[in-house]
Amino acid sequence: MVSPVYLRIVEDIREKISNAVLKPGDAIPSEKALGEEYGASRMTVRKGLAILANEGYIYSIPGKGNFVQKPELNKYCICYDEMNNSINSVDKTKLLEVSIIMPDDKLAGELQITRNRNVILIRRLFYTDGTPVAYDIKYLLYQKGMPIVEKEIAHATFPEMLSGSVPLLALRKELTIYAAVPGEEIKKYLNIYHELALLVVEQKLYNSENKPVGMGITYYRGDYIKLQGASQ
Amino acid sequence: MVSPVYLRIVEDIREKISNAVLKPGDAIPSEKALGEEYGASRMTVRKGLAILANEGYIYSIPGKGNFVQKPELNKYCICYDEMNNSINSVDKTKLLEVSIIMPDDKLAGELQITRNRNVILIRRLFYTDGTPVAYDIKYLLYQKGMPIVEKEIAHATFPEMLSGSVPLLALRKELTIYAAVPGEEIKKYLNIYHELALLVVEQKLYNSENKPVGMGITYYRGDYIKLQGASQ
DNA sequence: AAGTGGTCTAGACCACTAG
DNA sequence: TAGTGGTCTAGACCACTTG
Numbered sequence: 001m002v003s004p005v006y007l008r009i010v011e012d013i014r015e016k017i018s019n020a021v022l023k024p025g026d027a028i029p030s031e032k033a034l035g036e037e038y039g040a041s042r043m044t045v046r047k048g049l050a051i052l053a054n055e056g057y058i059y060s061i062p063g064k065g066n067f068v069q070k071p072e073l074n075k076y077c078i079c080y081d082e083m084n085n086s087i088n089s090v091d092k093t094k095l096l097e098v099s100i101i102m103p104d105d106k107l108a109g110e111l112q113i114t115r116n117r118n119v120i121l122i123r124r125l126f127y128t129d130g131t132p133v134a135y136d137i138k139y140l141l142y143q144k145g146m147p148i149v150e151k152e153i154a155h156a157t158f159p160e161m162l163s164g165s166v167p168l169l170a171l172r173k174e175l176t177i178y179a180a181v182p183g184e185e186i187k188k189y190l191n192i193y194h195e196l197a198l199l200v201v202e203q204k205l206y207n208s209e210n211k212p213v214g215m216g217i218t219y220y221r222g223d224y225i226k227l228q229g230a231s232q
Numbered sequence: 233m234v235s236p237v238y239l240r241i242v243e244d245i246r247e248k249i250s251n252a253v254l255k256p257g258d259a260i261p262s263e264k265a266l267g268e269e270y271g272a273s274r275m276t277v278r279k280g281l282a283i284l285a286n287e288g289y290i291y292s293i294p295g296k297g298n299f300v301q302k303p304e305l306n307k308y309c310i311c312y313d314e315m316n317n318s319i320n321s322v323d324k325t326k327l328l329e330v331s332i333i334m335p336d337d338k339l340a341g342e343l344q345i346t347r348n349r350n351v352i353l354i355r356r357l358f359y360t361d362g363t364p365v366a367y368d369i370k371y372l373l374y375q376k377g378m379p380i381v382e383k384e385i386a387h388a389t390f391p392e393m394l395s396g397s398v399p400l401l402a403l404r405k406e407l408t409i410y411a412a413v414p415g416e417e418i419k420k421y422l423n424i425y426h427e428l429a430l431l432v433v434e435q436k437l438y439n440s441e442n443k444p445v446g447m448g449i450t451y452y453r454g455d456y457i458k459l460q461g462a463s464q
Numbered sequence: 465a466a467g468t469g470g471t472c473t474a475g476a477c478c479a480c481t482a483g
Numbered sequence: 484t485a486g487t488g489g490t491c492t493a494g495a496c497c498a499c500t501t502g
Contacts, residue, residue, distance in 0.1 A: 006491090017399075020399040030467080030468065032467085032468085042493090043275070043493090044490080044492080046469085049469095061499090062469050062470065062498070063469065063498070064467095064469080065468060071403070074391070075310075075311055076311075076405065078308050078310050078461060079307055079308075080306050081306045168303045168305065171463070172462070174460065175308045175461035175462070176458050176459070176461075177409060177459040178431060178454060178459070179430055179452075179454035180429050181428065196413065197430060199409070199410060199411035199431075208250050222412055222429070225411075226408050228407065230406050231406075232404070236472090237471085237472080262488085263487080263488070273474065275472070275473070278488085279472090281488095293481085293487090294479070294480055294481085294487075294488050294489065295481040295487050296480080296482085298487095465502090467499100468500075470496105472495080473495080474492105475491105475493100477490085478489075478491105480488080480489095481488100482485090483484090
């Protein structure tokens with residue numbers, strides 16, 4: 001079997017959609033018809049169509065048929081890792097602070113907790129070639145059994161910090177990206193003496209019950225970071 | 233049939249992975265064993281496993297078995313639309329320029345064309361509540377039959393501009409995000425009189441042969457935009 | 465009533481992995 | 484050699500849509 005039948009079906013139909021032979025909203029031949037066309041059973045045809053549906057090319061309406069999907073024009077996938085981006089990679093970190101704090105009203109609200117709940121505060125600086133390029137703050141809900149080993153924390157990305165206490169596959173993550181002018185404290189940490197923009201990335205992590213388990217803010221020197229995304 | 237058998241299988245196994253009953257690398261019971269456990273045929277079991285594989289929970293090794301996947305810790309999905317973001321939405325646009333130009337060396341390189349190829353240049357301002365919030369530049373490879381209707385261009389997002397000449401499902405898109413300090417020209421367009429950071433978003437579009445068909449840069453006032461992403 | 469997709473079965477043969 | 488996943492079939496019954 002050089003190439004399975006269902007893959008030939010997938011490739012053929014995908015090609016027709018890419019070349020606009022089949023346009024969004026058009027009906028695809030019925031599963032019975034495709035089976036006859038390719039000399040395949042209905043289950044084999046369905047396997048191919050399931051793949052196309054999964055890739056976002058088609059959708060089906062029970063009782064009616066399969067149809068070409070309208071493309072998602074504005075979806076992008078971005079791989080964000082505090083320590084690595086497309087123009088830069090962190091080669092040194094400095095742990096400024098690890099402490100247990102009681103949250104203020106704003107933080108308690110963000111983390112959906114009361115003000116007497118313990119929170120771990122971690123502040124770090126990221127360096128590239130000896131230059132400080134980012135100032136990083138993390139707040140983690142303290143969980144019993146959570147390892148606060150400084151050596152581990154210093155170089156960990158945010159999800160990694162939680163790997164001991166939360167099953168990572170249950171983690172839901174949110175990202176917010178914006179630009180800002182640095183305040184005096186950050187200017188000092190990042191050795192900024194002239195006008196410079198910051199790229200700010202906020203992360204928020206939720207457990208499987210959709211409760212926040214941590215949030216973080218990273219302030220990058222604008223001249224040391226580019227985030228990249230792509231469709232698909 | 234209240235809930236199909238294959239969905240029960242999916243939910244059971246997904247639950248076990250989320251609760252760390254099954255950990256990354258662990259083997260899942262064989263398809264035969266699962267079939268006996270759920271009183272289902274092997275094809276039904278496989279349908280469930282295919283869904284889990286597609287969701288990124290498991291993977292399979294032929295001849296060995298199905299295994300729990302290590303989670304993707306840094307993948308985020310972001311919906312980017314020039315005109316809409318999480319804190320702001322453009323309600324007016326102003327077309328500054330639509331013209332056909334010959335690219336300079338830099339642009340020709342970016343678009344992988346020779347300097348005698350025609351390029352459409354579009355410059356726009358985006359407004360929210362009467363305030364200019366973004367300055368937008370687009371370069372499109374001129375294709376014969378391309379509609380340059382000013383009314384259409386003024387309010388279109390980048391992929392929409394190409395909808396007449398390129399099958400949109402074949403479009404591959406790239407995004408680059410960074411922060412910068414505004415230059416004099418942009419300060420003038422965006423009425424910036426004090427220190428302010430810009431969020432800059434570059435878009436590059438490719439056709440099905442992976443040749444660039446357009447690129448765009450949008451300069452947002454840092455106080456008027458936040459981009460958001462999420463896992464899944 | 466005829467056609468469509470959704471679910472499911474009980475087999476089959478293959479290629480691969482492991483002891 | 485026994486067990487595993489990968490492909491495939493030829494049926495079946497169901498719920499749904501359309502005329």
